[in-house]
Amino acid sequence: MKKITEVAVEKGLLLLALSAIFMLVLIAVFIFVEGTPLIFKTGLRNFILSAKWSPLEGQFGILSMILGSLLITGGSLVLGIPLGLACAIFLSEFVHNKIRAILKPVIELLAGIPSVVYGFIGVNVLVPLIREYLGGPGLSVLAGSIILGIMILPTIISISIDALQAVPRSYREGSLAMGATKWQTIHMVVLKAARSGIVASIILGMGRAIGETMAVIMVAGNAVKIPRSILDPCRTLTTNIALEMGFATGTHRQALFATGVVLFIIIMILNIIARYIIREQK
Amino acid sequence: MRIDPKVSQKIITLILGIATGITLFILLYIIIFMLGRGIPVLSWKFLSTFPAKMGKAGGILPTIAGTFVLTLVAIIIATPLGVGAAIYLVEYTGERKIIKIIRFGAECLAGIPSIIFGLFGLSLFVVILKMGWSILSGGLTLAFMIIPTIIRTSEEAIKTVPYSYREVSLSLGATKWETVKKVVLPNALPGIVTGIILGVGRSIGETAAVIFTAGSSLRLPTSLFDSVRTMSVHFYILSKEGISEKNAFGTAAVLMILILAINLIAYWIMHRFTRRNV
Numbered sequence: 001m002k003k004i005t006e007v008a009v010e011k012g013l014l015l016l017a018l019s020a021i022f023m024l025v026l027i028a029v030f031i032f033v034e035g036t037p038l039i040f041k042t043g044l045r046n047f048i049l050s051a052k053w054s055p056l057e058g059q060f061g062i063l064s065m066i067l068g069s070l071l072i073t074g075g076s077l078v079l080g081i082p083l084g085l086a087c088a089i090f091l092s093e094f095v096h097n098k099i100r101a102i103l104k105p106v107i108e109l110l111a112g113i114p115s116v117v118y119g120f121i122g123v124n125v126l127v128p129l130i131r132e133y134l135g136g137p138g139l140s141v142l143a144g145s146i147i148l149g150i151m152i153l154p155t156i157i158s159i160s161i162d163a164l165q166a167v168p169r170s171y172r173e174g175s176l177a178m179g180a181t182k183w184q185t186i187h188m189v190v191l192k193a194a195r196s197g198i199v200a201s202i203i204l205g206m207g208r209a210i211g212e213t214m215a216v217i218m219v220a221g222n223a224v225k226i227p228r229s230i231l232d233p234c235r236t237l238t239t240n241i242a243l244e245m246g247f248a249t250g251t252h253r254q255a256l257f258a259t260g261v262v263l264f265i266i267i268m269i270l271n272i273i274a275r276y277i278i279r280e281q282k
Numbered sequence: 283m284r285i286d287p288k289v290s291q292k293i294i295t296l297i298l299g300i301a302t303g304i305t306l307f308i309l310l311y312i313i314i315f316m317l318g319r320g321i322p323v324l325s326w327k328f329l330s331t332f333p334a335k336m337g338k339a340g341g342i343l344p345t346i347a348g349t350f351v352l353t354l355v356a357i358i359i360a361t362p363l364g365v366g367a368a369i370y371l372v373e374y375t376g377e378r379k380i381i382k383i384i385r386f387g388a389e390c391l392a393g394i395p396s397i398i399f400g401l402f403g404l405s406l407f408v409v410i411l412k413m414g415w416s417i418l419s420g421g422l423t424l425a426f427m428i429i430p431t432i433i434r435t436s437e438e439a440i441k442t443v444p445y446s447y448r449e450v451s452l453s454l455g456a457t458k459w460e461t462v463k464k465v466v467l468p469n470a471l472p473g474i475v476t477g478i479i480l481g482v483g484r485s486i487g488e489t490a491a492v493i494f495t496a497g498s499s500l501r502l503p504t505s506l507f508d509s510v511r512t513m514s515v516h517f518y519i520l521s522k523e524g525i526s527e528k529n530a531f532g533t534a535a536v537l538m539i540l541i542l543a544i545n546l547i548a549y550w551i552m553h554r555f556t557r558r559n560v
Contacts, residue, residue: 002457009459010374016366018380020433021387023426027394027402034405086301094295103306105549110309112480112545114487116518117534121312123521150308157305183291204393211395213490214518238397242490245404260401264394271393275386 031264035257047258053224055244055252062259064226068141068234069263071227072220073209075145076152080205083149084156085198091157092164093186104161111154119218122147127219136231139221145230147215152205159204163197164190196277203274207267213238237263313538320535328532333500337516338526342533344502348417348510351503352496353485355421356428361478363425364432368474371433372440373462392430396491399427403495415509420496427491428481435480439473439555440466472555476548483544486537489514513537 039047042060050061087107091100122143131138167190175185191198221233222243235243241256241263248256285293331341367388371381403423413419443466451461467474489512497509498519511519513533520530 006457006459010370013366013370013374014380016363017370017384019363020367020391020429021384023429024387024391024394026406027391027398027426030402030405031398034401083301083305086298087305090295090298090302094298103302105545106309107305109542109545110305110312112483112487112541113312114489114514114537114541116487116489116514116521117312117316117538120517120521120530120534121315125315153305153308181287181291183294184287207393211393211397213395213397218518218522238395238490241397241401242493245401245494257401257405260398264398267393267395267398268390271390274393275389 028264031257031260034254035259035261038251038254038258039261041251048262051226053240055248055255058251060251060255060258062237062240062262064224065235065237065240065259066262067226068220069210069236069238071141071230071234072144072148072216072236073206075141075230076148076209077202077206079146079149080152080156080209081202084153084201084205085160087153088157088160088164088198088201089186089191092161093182093190100161104158107157108154110150111158115151115212115215116218118147118151119215122215122219130231134231136229137221137233139219139233140231141220141227141234142230144216144220144234144236147219148209148212151212151215152208155205155208156201159201160194160198163194163201166197167193196280200274200277203270203277207270207274210236210270211238211263211267213242217242237266313542316531316534316538320531320533320538323528323532324535328529329536333516333529336525337500337520337529339529342513342516342529342536344500345511345513345516345533346536347502348496349486349512349514351417352420352424352492352510352512353482355417355506356424356485357478357482359422359425360429360432360481364429364477364481365436365474367429367433368436368440369462369467371437373458373466388430388433391426392434396427396488399423400491400494402426403491408495414507415495415497415499416507417496417503417510418506420492420510421506423491423495424485424488427488428484431481431484432474432477435477436470436474439470439477442473442555443469472551476552476555479544479548479551483541483548486512486540486544487514488512489518493518 038060047060047062048066049063051063052059052061053064091103126146127138127143130140130143171189171193172185175189216236217239220236220239222235222239223233224235227234237259240259245256328341329346330343332343334340367384371384375381403419407413407419407422408415447465447469448461451465492512493515496512498511498515499509500511503510513536517530517533517537520526520533
């Protein structure tokens with residue numbers, strides 16, 4: 001009797017554990033089933049290489065959204081990588097363990113703040129500043145990049161600190177014993193040893209930036225055209241879905257799911273690369 | 283020109299310190315800005331009355347109820363799945379291949395953007411399963427989103443239970459499941475609770491996935507098939523449509539206070555828990 005319970009429990013738990021992979025597959029199937037027919041109908045080339053998006057006339061080209069996503073994400077990395085890495089190095093190498101134990105969760109709190117709050121701050125503080133001092137409508141690639149740059153900080157900082165902390169003490173001691181200064185030790189020894197973890201943190205941050213929706217909707221202006229400067233408004237893949245899903249029907253709805261397919265593929269590629277890098281390090 | 287390593291060391295330390303200062307300043311600024319303008323709006327009346335004129339006046343009672351019910355449904359669905367999965371991943375390491383695949387699935391699920399969850403929930407729960415915009419559709423979608431968090435934190439918690447505990451239990455003749463149920467889980471409970479609390483935090487702050495699955499009705503829900511509007515969605519609609527800046531700040535203040543409290547509680551539980559085990 002006991003044995004039967006044991007086996008039943010194990011199989012039951014396995015089933016629960018498999019739910020994670022089942023959900024991933026389920027989500028992929030639904031997005032692809034609803035989205036790919038339109039990609040086949042308009043042709044992949046027309047879908048991703050045309051910038052003409054006018055659902056009422058049956059024109060579904062998402063080039064401007066792809067570029068919008070890339071620009072805003074790229075911009076967020078320009079801000080997020082130096083700031084995040086500097087912060088991670090400082091907290092890992094220059095402060096006492098006790099201070100790090102307090103500051104790391106404090107910074108992780110940034111990740112817990114809802115994305116609508118970031119968007120709201122963006123609209124109320126950042127956008128007016130950009131409009132006043134740099135010109136343009138304010139709602140722009142730049143505003144989106146800055147807000148996303150802040151939003152990816154906790155991802156970059158937290159994972160980078162873990163990577164830096166995983167470098168054995170003896171590496172640092174060896175270098176210091178040879179007469180190197182602390183900074184020489186950090187950039188010649190510690191950073192090299194922690195490289196893959198740091199790269200993974202950046203890729204995961206990138207995934208977060210590409211996938212972010214609500215904050216971007218509020219600050220990026222959402223115009224369907226290829227931005228000519230960082231002060232122009234733009235629309236990303238995620239915001240395209242969120243803005244039009246509420247009223248889309250028929251092929252228009254399919255086109256939004258097709259946008260989701262492109263987004264899903266990009267995110268999965270980034271995820272897989274990051275996991276691969278982290279695993280290699282282990 | 284070569285800079286003396288000692289000088290460059292000083293300069294770098296300064297730069298890194300400033301960067302850390304900037305990051306902390308941003309965090310502090312966000313909290314102070316939102317609470318500073320939001321808390322004055324708060325009153326018992328604001329929390330306990332219905333919104334009037336689409337939220338231009340009145341309070342936020344139904345959005346508090348909506349947030350609460352939706353999060354509750356998500357947690358009820360996600361907790362057994364997530365904790366069960368974590369137990370299997372740590373305790374039953376029979377087939378390595380399956381474990382690798384499951385862990386990969388959970389990690390990828392954690393990286394999927396919320397708008398994709400929203401699309402998925404809309405097409406499966408709302409349309410195909412005909413649940414409509416409802417607490418159930420929204421709760422199921424949120425459950426999918428928070429399962430990776432619960433799996434990861436529970437796994438960490440179960441791993442920190444010393445191996446000797448299990449050995450003692452097994453040597454006394456307990457079966458594996460009895461050991462898990464009576465020895466491992468009680469000891470891992472604080473960590474598991476932390477994971478659930480973090481899941482609650484994520485559910486409360488979510489907007490993109492919720493707006494497409496739970497809708498935005500401002501009525502008090504009477505069944506699981508009613509549409510609700512969460513505080514995050516309400517805050518988004520108020521500020522995006524320019525309905526009322528004052529009420530937007532008030533809603534955001536409630537939201538921020540909840541999120542801060544949740545993170546503090548999670549940190550506190552985790553801190554006590556790890557210290558006890560060291």
